[in-house]
Amino acid sequence: MTSPELSKARLDLRPPAGVNPEIPSWAKNDYVLNKWIQEERPRRRRYLKDQQLEAWEPLPRSQFEKPIFEAFNKPFRKLFAPLNARFSNKPLHYFLVTRRVVSRVFVPMWIVHYFVKYHIAAKGNITVSKPLVYPGGK
Structure with missing residues (x-):
């Protein structure tokens, strides 16, 4: 497998993620990258959902609290x-x-x-x- 060009490896130029995202040609033979692209959208959604605090969760303490x-x-x-x-x-x-x-x-x-x-x-x-x-x- 050849490594992707630098511009294609940058994070802001990643292929869109989803259930059936379009996989770029340079990633078609890479099993790990193929799996990663398919799981990226659910992973991001779970991450964003985890960032929201529930009512029972404690708030972060201020560093200036005395x-x-x-x-x-x-x-x-x-x-x-x-x-x-x-x-x-x-x-x-x-x-x-x-x-x-x-x-x-x-x-x-x-x-x-x-x-x-x-x-x-x-x-x-x-x-x-x-x-x-x-x-x-x-």
Whole structure:
């Protein structure tokens, strides 16, 4: 048997797999490759099906999980447990993402705003025009 050309041996140029795939001429006499081509589609489908977690399977643990963070997250996990089982862990995911955005974006923005408004602007470094006060007005 002659070896296939390099371009034909590349993974992205493999023949299509299926029940009765068309076998390229360079692979017709190779029993192993012939069998491999016939089994490729079911193998890929099984692989993709195995990648989906069932409701009873554990989620992969985060590499940043520490006991202190787990103590904070445990009540929220218990709170969202019924919804997570029904909606594939989406409610807890969205809650944790929202909490992360609030704690890393909005709270620091509020702190900077507070500091500028009450500590920098109050010393007169920033001038803000005030509305005119007329006699008899409020």
